[in-house]
Amino acid sequence: MSTPDQRFKDKVVIVTGSSSGIGKACAVYFGQLGAKVVVNYSANADAGNEVLEEITKNGGTAILVKADVSKEEEVKAMFNQTIATYGRLDILVSNAGLQQDSSFLEMTLQQWQKVIDVNLTGQFLACREAARQFVAQEAAASKDEPNHSELSIGKIILMSSVHDIIPWAGHVNYAASKGGIMMFMKSISQELAPHKIRVNSVSPGAIKTTINKEVWSDPEKYKGLLNLIPYKRIGTPQDVAKAVGWLASDDSDYVNGETLYTDGGMTLYPEFADNG
């Protein structure tokens, strides 16, 4: 019998928004690979508990923490609980996000603000706490024993979207939040690289989750969607989890400030495939 892959053995991972979809797949994936996982939810405790059970019933280690990523005190409390439980943090997957769609002419300030608060300010709050923790634990560790390792001391993976470069009418709040993530990610990567903290994004294309159920559950809309995907299939949350896993591993140690498009080629201008 082959030995199970434990590439994240004892690494502590927070995955925000992990009670469903892509975040859930990431939490389960890290759990399978030996990590200690912090499953985060903001509203649906039952869904969060299901993820927790899925990880632990397969021998994984996890805790469930309620926190709204757009609220500073709740984000701080989530990190505090993580450190109180596991003593450290190694990886943040800053995944929580939502859509509040409207034509631009009809969009309310509330719809704009909600998406920016969760998708962009939520990233700021979680990434800042993670970076502070990485720096603090490294300072504490190297007081006793200087760190001579060349490898990264902490990894941050932000969940962006192909809409960080593809404009999206009817979703300008969402596209603006994801475009913002791109420059936020690159800037903090530049600032944190000297601390040996690596920051990268994953930008999924169309992934089958509740966020876009309205599209993939309608045969006509689904057909239209496939026209936008050269690879001719919708992505799965597991496709994204594996991309996140690579960026969180030391296999990608020299990758900093990059965006990994995980989109079946959606960003390849598919409408030009027949000569435009």
Ligand code: NAD
């Ligand atoms: P989803 O709706 O299943 O997951 C989003 C998660 O974020 C949910 O678990 C939700 O509870 C959580 N969340 C929302 N607001 C929160 C808050 N204030 N605090 C904490 N958690 C909160 O959808 P998904 O497709 O899995 O989306 C996950 C991420 O992937 C999002 O950032 C989304 O923008 C991004 N994304 C998804 C797709 C796709 O096609 N599904 C494509 C590109 C990017």
